[in-house]
Amino acid sequence: MELAHSPEEEEFRARLRAWLAEVLPTLPPKPSPGDWPARRAYDLGWQRMLYDAGYAGLHWPVDAGGRGATPTQHLIFLEETEKAGAPYVGANFVGLLHAGPTIAAEGTPGQRARWLPPVLRGEEVWCQGFSEPDAGSDLASLRTRAWRDGDTYVVSGSKIWTSHAEVADWCELLVRTDPSAPKHRGITWLAMPMDAPGVTVRPLRTLAGSNEFAEVFLDEVRVPVANRVGAENDGWRVTMVTLSFERGTAFVGEVVACRRLLRELARAAYDSGRWDDAPLRRRLGRLNAEFRALWRLTQWNVSEAERTGGVPGVGGSVFKLRYSHARQELFDTAAEVLGTGSLDLDHPWVLDRLSSLSYTIAAGTSQIQWNIVAERILGLPKGR
């Protein structure tokens, strides 16, 4: 067991740091959160800078245009970019972390050549059309239908919780192609152009007051059969390849950011005289332990991915469960430090507190994650 980095890893870190110090001051000002076209342009611009410097698709396989970096190098990349205050993956999220890896793993050579380079170069944005109003935790029960009509699919239905739908070029879409098959076996994965006739996007306002998601309505949208990745009715398996792609690094930047915030919180409590409040101080100490441990768990999971050369599998569920609850606890404690200031939407911690409420719901509720841990790791029987 060791936590030290190899000389190659330290060299990678040093080069990255030097590059970040050089380019971050040249970035344009951050766009306002409500200006989606500006956010798209900003996020794509950052992706283009990464591409030009050789950091695009760091963790993608080399034959897909990526850099084939080790999980540890990817960890260092995420840690250093967060520490340096670099932009987040933002609008490139689905392209880099879901749709792209799916196409890389399951697409034909032609599909890879068509869709992967624009993601890496920061030219096209993808969104995700998986969840539906009646298919949330039970995603496989999705009902958006697709019929074959010659060499096209005709798609009707609706999707929900789609981030960046307003500014996306493509949607990785799950549709039902065989309603008579068992639910996991009648699903197909399609790449749908967002400008196709019949696609309607309606922003969805969250409890934080912002339009972070959209509903996407599909009314007889025509999608070429050539846009299907994987075989017809094999979309569930194709999708699961994507979902297990991330090797334990999904929240690296956020954990780094949480640890920084925790120091700011302690400083704020000290400056306001709240440091003498022993229960509050101990709560902060407890959170320090929590996030230090989450960082160690990340290092453990990344090393495991490196050792096995594969995916961490459901180990990611353990991390996600612990982290999402810790994050909520962190912002509840921030509210305690702020006192009545916690009711002021102009304080950034207040908006972060509101958005933290989604963490135990998005990408699998905690209740579903506990089922996954219990059934797939501990081997407890399925059933309710």
Next chain:
Amino acid sequence: MRFQLTDEQEALRAGVRALLARRFGPDALRAAVGRPGVLDRALWRELGAAGLFALRLPEAEGGAGGGLPEAVLAFEEAGRALLPGPLVATHLAAGEVAGAASGETVVTDVSGGLVEWLAQADVVRGDASGAVPVRSVDPLTPLHRAAKAARGATPAPDPVAVLLTAAEQLGGAARTCELAVAYARTREQFGRPIGAFQAVKHLCAQSLVRVETARAAVYAAAVTADRLDIATARLLADEAAVRGARDCLQVHGGMGFTWESEVHLFLKRAWVRTHRAGLNTYGDDTLAEDLLSGTA
């Protein structure tokens, strides 16, 4: 970075587990509960011969030349097996107190105002004069309370003692998670294993999440020997052990409340260990102070 067990460390863990399964299995545990206050000296010497106490001594001094990671793995196994005795104190005395390394001498210490296994120890480190026996909540850990004057004079606890205690807590936590899962898979109610019900399933899953998070913290502290990493390991491992035993008891239902079930032994030992080195030493206050320091 290779934050994973090496092949040698895997082998060490398997070796200790096999030894303890052979020499301190469920029957031996039950027998030990039936003979309260008596330490099995033959077993103690065997542990010495196997290298548990000399693990970190240099090979030139008859030790195994291991480091903190190896010690942590061995003590995790001791915690899993609920192995009784002043293991940590004797391990720390190896190389300093004659016979400690070989298991000939049983060494205890004054820690957190308490002395474990005083009547059975050959050597006590710290001032145990005037110590008063306590009717210990844990049938496998006889306790004395140190005299008030001695309690005040206790030196700062050895961070390695805190870390090895955390390793024992981790082992106990992992074992209670396994026991809960095993029971949930076999115990049937309403015509199915109770582990098929989400309410039970989630208790088990939450136990595992605590164990795996604590494991990362304990192993990292073993690698760095850093004060704050040890404090983190202690907090997480104490929580995983106490709450894991509580949830294991809950999953066992009425059986968990019986003396016959071994579950209560895990809970009681976990409680005793939370007091070692003092309840709040290397705790949340240490970690809170760190937040005000300059470096991240």
